[in-house]
Amino acid sequence: MGRYAIRTMPLFLAxxxxxxxxxxxxxxxxxxxxxxxxxxxxxxHAEDRANAPATLVAFVxxxxxxxxxxxxxxxxxxxxxxxxxxxxxxTIPLANGLxxxxxxxxxxxxxxxxxxxxxxxxxxPPHASE
Amino acid sequence: xxxxxxxxxxxxxxxxxxxxAARAQDAQLDSALVALTYHKLTGDALDVNAVxxxxxxxxxxxxxxxxxxxxxxxxxxxxxxxxxxxxxEFFVRVDDEIxxxxxxxxxxxxxLFQPGYYVPVQAFGQEYRLVFANAERARPIPMPKEQARAFxxxxxxxxxxxxxxxxxxxxxxxxxxxxxxxxxxxRAELLGVRxxxxxxxxxxxxxxxxxxxxxxxxxxxxxxxxxxxxxxxVGVKAKELEGTLRRLFGPVTRGSAGSNAFPGYAATLVVxxxxxxxxxxxxxxxxxxxxxxxxxxxxxxxxxxxxxxRLFPWVDAEVFRRALVQKYGPVAGAESGSGMSLGxxxxxxxxxxxxxxxxxxxxxxHWTEDDDFMSRGLNRAADVRxxxxxxxxxxxxxxxxx
Numbered sequence: 206m207g208r209y210a211i212r213t214m215p216l217f218l219a220x221x222x223x224x225x226x227x228x229x230x231x232x233x234x235x236x237x238x239x240x241x242x243x244x245x246x247x248x249x250h251a252e253d254r255a256n257a258p259a260t261l262v263a264f265v266x267x268x269x270x271x272x273x274x275x276x277x278x279x280x281x282x283x284x285x286x287x288x289x290x291x292x293x294x295x296t297i298p299l300a301n302g303l304x305x306x307x308x309x310x311x312x313x314x315x316x317x318x319x320x321x322x323x324x325x326x327x328x329x330p331p332h333a334s335e
Numbered sequence: 336x337x338x339x340x341x342x343x344x345x346x347x348x349x350x351x352x353x354x355x356a357a358r359a360q361d362a363q364l365d366s367a368l369v370a371l372t373y374h375k376l377t378g379d380a381l382d383v384n385a386v387x388x389x390x391x392x393x394x395x396x397x398x399x400x401x402x403x404x405x406x407x408x409x410x411x412x413x414x415x416x417x418x419x420x421x422x423x424e425f426f427v428r429v430d431d432e433i434x435x436x437x438x439x440x441x442x443x444x445x446x447l448f449q450p451g452y453y454v455p456v457q458a459f460g461q462e463y464r465l466v467f468a469n470a471e472r473a474r475p476i477p478m479p480k481e482q483a484r485a486f487x488x489x490x491x492x493x494x495x496x497x498x499x500x501x502x503x504x505x506x507x508x509x510x511x512x513x514x515x516x517x518x519x520x521x522r523a524e525l526l527g528v529r530x531x532x533x534x535x536x537x538x539x540x541x542x543x544x545x546x547x548x549x550x551x552x553x554x555x556x557x558x559x560x561x562x563x564x565x566x567x568x569v570g571v572k573a574k575e576l577e578g579t580l581r582r583l584f585g586p587v588t589r590g591s592a593g594s595n596a597f598p599g600y601a602a603t604l605v606v607x608x609x610x611x612x613x614x615x616x617x618x619x620x621x622x623x624x625x626x627x628x629x630x631x632x633x634x635x636x637x638x639x640x641x642x643x644x645r646l647f648p649w650v651d652a653e654v655f656r657r658a659l660v661q662k663y664g665p666v667a668g669a670e671s672g673s674g675m676s677l678g679x680x681x682x683x684x685x686x687x688x689x690x691x692x693x694x695x696x697x698x699x700x701h702w703t704e705d706d707d708f709m710s711r712g713l714n715r716a717a718d719v720r721x722x723x724x725x726x727x728x729x730x731x732x733x734x735x736x737x
Contacts, residue, residue: 235567235568235575237576237578237579238579238583239582240581240582245582245583251623251624251648253648254648254649254716257623257648257719258650258651258654260647261647261654261655261658262658264565264645265565265662265700266662267565267566268566269626269645270583270584270626271583280565280566281563281568281583281643282563282571283566283567283568300662301664303661303662320661332585332586
């Protein structure tokens with residue numbers, strides 16, 4: 206028998222509670238992000254290799270740069286409904302059973318995925334053109 | 336490319352077992368039938384005459400009789416090909432091994448059932464790569480810690496080696512996990528699995544879920560109408576996209592599609608043009624965190640394709656594959672040459688894809704090293720560029736012939 210190194214374990218998807226009923230399903234239509242309302246948050250410490258896996262998951266799901274406006278999160282042109290919980294946490298259901306949690310930590314935010322990754326978010330500084 | 340190499344677990348053909356396990360058929364795997372079934376189900380053409388000409392039956396005969404022998408052998412192969420079905424059950428024993436205990440997940444892993452592993456099957460002078468569509472369900476050996484300690488001790492006494500006894504049937508081609516690429520990837524369904532020690536005693540019996548149930552439980556089928564790349568979609572008005580891009584990323588540049596653009600493309604919206612790719616000798620190459628977006632608009636100012644790129648510090652391609660398959664489900668195509676490319680959705684014109692060597696599908700994802708070797712130095716790992724692209728396949732099909 207040939208001996209070979211074992212590769213990285215594939216992830217299991219953790220079940221995540223969906224947002225409360227009653228919200229219109231925006232998954233089927235695109236929604237422009239508000240031009241001024243809310244706050245833009247972005248992945249912090251982008252150069253940090255330790256954050257790369259979580260940042261990649263965030264990028265794939267449009268959350269690497271996101272507008273948060275109350276309980277609405279705009280991942281690109283996809284509006285996601287967050288459910289507010291204790292201690293200011295907000296839970297966001299994503300595609301195919303994946304979920305995310307936005308957790309305030311002082312002046313910053315932490316984005317935690319149900320698959321185990323987490324990364325810090327910071328308020329995006331104004332763009333050079335502004 | 337720093338992908339962890341695809342690991343090959345060699346088939347132990349004809350391995351004899353003790354009487355305790357002898358209830359299992361000790362028949363050698365019919366490699367030719369595996370290959371023929373693959374070709375039958377996928378439509379991947381097999382040059383029957385060429386295969387016949389190289390066969391042992393033809394090589395044995397004299398030059399005088401070779402023509403007739405080739406024709407007879409070709410007819411025999413053709414008949415077998417015609418009779419191949421997805422209903423046929425195969426049986427194989429594979430030398431395998433069990434991983435170390437994962438304390439975080441509370442489980443061991445069966446080596447062969449991890450992404451990227453396959454059983455090589457030699458037939459007709461070629462290698463066929465046998466992967467199992469429902470391997471993920473069979474992969475883990477979950478166990479509480481105290482129970483795992485004793486089990487681990489047993490595995491250690493075996494050198495962590497087991498014989499993986501597999502009953503399967505062939506269901507098509509391609510690795511739905513996108514981890515095993517190349518030609519002749521045979522997709523199979525596990526029907527029954529037992530892990531045996533050297534004496535033929537059962538070490539563990541993994542859980543098997545049928546392919547349809549397992550696939551439905553994991554992720555739904557790709558839906559082109561609802562697809563997005565990093566949250567962005569096609570079919571939206573350019574004005575709304577432009578406003579969103581400006582809010583998220585800053586300045587947006589509108590330009591023409593160019594004279595060589597795909598028919599129907601009239602304009603582009605671009606964020607950070609050429610800002611996600613290192614160029615040798617450029618003074619300020621991009622750094623991790625750089626994001627670039629290119630959207631292609633039709634004459635009615637509707638977005639018909641969009642590409643989103645981001646630069647990361649080094650991140651393994653397996654992390655990329657896992658995240659993409661989690662979001663979009665089983666891949667329709669995968670390529671691994673200089674990087675890794677995965678594809679979903681309907682086929683599109685090759686002129687529309689980001690990487691012509693990759694899958695030609697409506698949605699593609701690409702992992703490549705951004706290797707600015709002139710400035711990064713030898714001690715630093717390369718950055719990684721991830722590109723996600725979505726094309727409005729229905730619109731593109733209508734315009735391809737114009």
